[in-house]
Structure formats: C-alpha cells, structure tokens
Amino acid sequence: MTKSPVIHEDGLPQPQRALAFLTISLAVMMAVLDGSIMNVALPTIAHDQHVSPAHAIWVVTAYQLAVVVALLPLAALGEAIGFRKINLAGLVVFCAASILCAYSPTIEMLTFARLLQGLGGAALMSINAALVRHIMPINQLGKGISRVAMVVAISAAAGPSIASAILAVSSWHWLFLINVPLSIAAFGMGYFTLPHNKLNQTRFDYGSALLNVLSFGFLISALGSIGTSNNTMLIAGQFTIAIIAGILLARRQLSRPNPLLPIDLLKRPVFAGSIISSICGFNAQFIAFVSLPFFFHDVIGYSAVKTGLLLTPWPVATALTAPLAGKLADKYSAAPFTAIGMTIFAIGLCATVWLPSDAGNYTVIIALMICGAGFALFQTPNNRIMLTSAPRERSGAASGLLSTARLLGQSSGAALAAILISYSTSFNLGLLMYTAAGFALFSACTSAIRNRAWQVGIIS
Known part of the structure; x- marks a missing residue:
C-alpha cells in the first residue's frame, strides 16, 4: 500500500474504505475497553500496590477525566491539522502509555500513566465520527455509524469478561500490554488508509482549551462527587469553577471563526x-x-x-x-x-x-x-x-x-x-x-x- 494525499469528497474507494474502517474500529474498541476493563482489576491492583480501594479508584478516574477534558480540544486540533494525524498520534500515545501502565512501580506512576492513556483515548474517540463521515459514502453513513455503535456496545459488554479471562491466566499488567499489538496493527493500517480532510488553517486556541479543561473537568468531578461525598462546600466550589469557566469559554468563542x-x-x-x-x-x-x-x-x-x-x-x-x-x-x-x-x-x-x-x-x-x-x-x-x-x-x-x-x-x-x-x-x-x-x-x-x-x- 502507498499513502495518498487525495481528499475524497464522498467516501473512500474499496479496499481502502474497509481497512480504514477497521483501523478506527480497533481504536474505538481499545478506548472503550480501557474505560471499563479496569473495574474488575481494581481489587487486584490495590492489593498488589498496597493501597486502599479509594486510592486505587483513581486509576479509573484519571482515565475518564483525561478523556472528558480533551475531547473538544483534540477535535478542534483535528480540523486544523487533520483527523488522520490526531488518530495516528492518539494510537502512539495510547500504546506508549499502555506500556508505561504495565510497568508502573507505584500507584502514583500508574495513575499518571492512565492520565496519558486517557489523552490517547480521547484522541481516538474525539474524531472517530468525523473519520466515519470521510470514510463512508453519504448513502452509507448510517451503516458506518451503526457499526461503530456495535463495536462500542460489544466492547462495553465484553470488558468485564475479557478482564476476568486475562486475570485468570496472568497478572493485571496484561490488561495494558494487550493494547500494544493492537495499537501497532491499527497504526500500520491507518498510516496508509485513513482519509485526508480539508484543513481550516486556524491556529489552536490554547486559552479556550484551558477554559474547556476547567469547565468540563470540574463539572464531571462535581457530578461524580454527588451522592458519594458529604462535603457540600467542595461540590459547590467545583460547580462554581465549572460555571465561571464555562461562561468565559462561551464568551471567548463568539469571536472565533472556528470555535473550540x-x-x-x-x-x-x-x-x-x-x-x-x-x-x-x-x-x-x-x-x-x-x-x-x-x-x-x-x-x-x-x-x-x-x-x-x-x-x-x-x-x-x-x-x-x-x-x-x-x-x-x-x-x-x-x-x-x-x-x-x-x-x-x-x-x-x-x-x-x-x-x-x-x-x-x-x-x-x-x-x-x-x-x-x-x-x-x-x-x-x-x-x-x-x-x-x-x-x-x-x-x-x-x-x-x-x-x-x-x-x-x-x-x-x-x-x-x-x-x-x-x-x-x-x-x-x-x-x-x-x-x-x-x-x-x-x-x-x-x-x-x-x-x-x-x-x-x-x-x-
């Protein structure tokens, strides 16, 4: 296969279309699995790292927060530099972070690695629908979207079972190492088959990205604290920061030609x-x-x-x-x-x-x-x-x-x-x-x- 910079206005030709779709399917599968597969392994990780369950939960929370706060900035970056670049970079980050997760000696290092993995996962999820729109012809767009939905549903359903099967024969480290060959395969196919898109030539808005992190990060954190924390001042403070940052973010977007x-x-x-x-x-x-x-x-x-x-x-x-x-x-x-x-x-x-x-x-x-x-x-x-x-x-x-x-x-x-x-x-x-x-x-x-x-x- 040879990489072509041609922009296809109504979907990719075959067999490029099938291979490109397989690339994003693998990427979405890994991102969804790593959002749910860790729940089963948390008791094992807590025991192995000699930490409390509450401390171990941050292994899941760090991934989720990274995904939430990075979705819109990475989607905007994809319009500026190309969706294929975001996807391929996301695969590299996701693969490297998975290796780092597997060999983390402490819970703090594991949490940091999961944060990086969440950024990689956000890159894969933020622009997957946009890639589907560029991969599939318009008269088959619903078919493409439904297949991604099917991948998400199957991955979510299979997550606990896959985790249990891996833990039955090996250690929790392989929950991360299994991503390495899949990431390499997806990168290899994606490099040659993922579509190019027209760029908007807009400079990345770092100020809006920061406000987005504050707004959505504190909003999700506040929502997660409801019902699980008795510290009403903390919850109120999180909501306040989220609202203020959200208002500033919305006002900043009014003057932008391609707002984040x-x-x-x-x-x-x-x-x-x-x-x-x-x-x-x-x-x-x-x-x-x-x-x-x-x-x-x-x-x-x-x-x-x-x-x-x-x-x-x-x-x-x-x-x-x-x-x-x-x-x-x-x-x-x-x-x-x-x-x-x-x-x-x-x-x-x-x-x-x-x-x-x-x-x-x-x-x-x-x-x-x-x-x-x-x-x-x-x-x-x-x-x-x-x-x-x-x-x-x-x-x-x-x-x-x-x-x-x-x-x-x-x-x-x-x-x-x-x-x-x-x-x-x-x-x-x-x-x-x-x-x-x-x-x-x-x-x-x-x-x-x-x-x-x-x-x-x-x-x-």
Whole structure:
C-alpha cells in the first residue's frame, strides 16, 4: 500500500474504505475497553500496590477525566491539522502509555500513566465520527455509524469478561500490554488508509482549551462527587469553577471563526436538538446502568456473576439492532426513528417495574432487550442527523461534541441515580426507572419537535 494525499469528497474507494474502517474500529474498541476493563482489576491492583480501594479508584478516574477534558480540544486540533494525524498520534500515545501502565512501580506512576492513556483515548474517540463521515459514502453513513455503535456496545459488554479471562491466566499488567499489538496493527493500517480532510488553517486556541479543561473537568468531578461525598462546600466550589469557566469559554468563542466549543453548530436548531436528545438519552441510560446492578445484587441478592449475566442482554440487543438502525437511517429519513427509538426505550425502562417479579428472570431479560433495542434505534439515526446537519469541514467539532454529549449524559445520569438512591429510605426501583423513562420521553419529544419543524421547513 502507498499513502495518498487525495481528499475524497464522498467516501473512500474499496479496499481502502474497509481497512480504514477497521483501523478506527480497533481504536474505538481499545478506548472503550480501557474505560471499563479496569473495574474488575481494581481489587487486584490495590492489593498488589498496597493501597486502599479509594486510592486505587483513581486509576479509573484519571482515565475518564483525561478523556472528558480533551475531547473538544483534540477535535478542534483535528480540523486544523487533520483527523488522520490526531488518530495516528492518539494510537502512539495510547500504546506508549499502555506500556508505561504495565510497568508502573507505584500507584502514583500508574495513575499518571492512565492520565496519558486517557489523552490517547480521547484522541481516538474525539474524531472517530468525523473519520466515519470521510470514510463512508453519504448513502452509507448510517451503516458506518451503526457499526461503530456495535463495536462500542460489544466492547462495553465484553470488558468485564475479557478482564476476568486475562486475570485468570496472568497478572493485571496484561490488561495494558494487550493494547500494544493492537495499537501497532491499527497504526500500520491507518498510516496508509485513513482519509485526508480539508484543513481550516486556524491556529489552536490554547486559552479556550484551558477554559474547556476547567469547565468540563470540574463539572464531571462535581457530578461524580454527588451522592458519594458529604462535603457540600467542595461540590459547590467545583460547580462554581465549572460555571465561571464555562461562561468565559462561551464568551471567548463568539469571536472565533472556528470555535473550540462549537457555538456555531449549536446555533443550528437541528444540531442543538440532536445534542439535547443525546444528553437526555444517555442520562436515562446511565440511571438504569447504575441502579440495576444494586437492585439485582443488594435487594434481590443475586451473585455478582448472575448480576452481570442479567445485564448482558442490554448491550447485546444494542449490538444486534444497531446495523438494522443504520440501514433504515440510510434508506429512509433518519428523523422518525429517533423519536420511535426513545419511546421504545422508555417502555423498556418502565417494563422493568411493570413485569411481574414472580415470572422469573426471563421478564427482566425481555425488558432489558427492549431497552437495548430502543436505544440503538435512537442512537444511530440521531448521530447521523448530528453529523450531516454540520458542514463537512466542521465534522471534527460535531464529532467532539457528540462524544462530549454522551459523557455529560452518562455523568449526570450516574449523579442523579446516586442522589435518588442515597436520599431514599429504601431502594425504590420504580422511582429510578420512571425518572429514567421521563428523561427518555423528553428526549423523544425533543426529537419529534425537531423532526416536525425540520420536515415543514421551519428550521434548517
């Protein structure tokens, strides 16, 4: 293979397209796995490093914070210097950080290495949707988005199982070393096949990047502290810093031709409606993701293994439905499926409470499969609308904000679940699932209003 600087306006030719898509699939898989695979290994790492569980949790937190604060800056940098450069650099950083993680002698060094790994992971996730838009022809964009969604769902579902299998035959160090051959393979393919994109020739805005770190970093930290910390002054201080930094960031973007925080895209009602729908949808998803394990394990008394098995049908249903959602979004208008998908998702959430508990675990499995299928039917078309409602040269900003919306929704959903669980006299599954269903229905209504206004030509 030979590297070509040609810019393809409507997707890459075969077999370059298949190899480029395999590159970003491997990259996304590694980034998602390393966000969840460590949870299983935390007790082993804490014991091996002779630290408390609370100290070991920073191994996970450092990765998540690095991803959150770096998404938008790296997406903006991708528009300035090229998405392929960000992806390839991310693979190098991710690979080097994985080696550093594996051979870290102390928990402090491991945490620092995970921070670097999070920066690499952010590079891979921030522009993956933008790369899909440049890899796939426009009439197959939904297919490409659905395949990425399937990779994410399978990786998330397989994370704990992969971690358990590795720990059963080797040490926790191999949780990181397994990334090395995958990163090398992805880099080798990506160097020759990833597409080039038109550059906006804009200088990187370091001031906005710093304000972005302060705003999103303290916001996610504050949301994570809710329900787990009694220090209200600390939480209030984190929110205050996040709000002040956010206001300064937004004001700074007004005079920028290609703002790091894409206010220019948020002025588009279709794009803004899609972002709001996404945040609410992921909020609902994580209320359920956080609360159901506690219900199965602590209330019903299921083992950790059985709890994990009961939760598996959700991502499996998402992985199975995503390709169908992609085909439908490409063949027909993507807009109706977003509202339909979120409505089905809300029904599945309510079904976890409605279905009789004495009917066995099959009712739970059915309810969670409805949730997974409904969410997949929403996510792929909604992401397609987000990407196509932004100009092609701003697909990096759209991709970065797409990932940021997902993380904001997940963080706020986890925080809300923690509040509802902490301040209830007993575990109230109905309250949690109906709250999640409320956010899902709000997302469906937002999608329906956006879709109707778009259809009659009120907005564009």
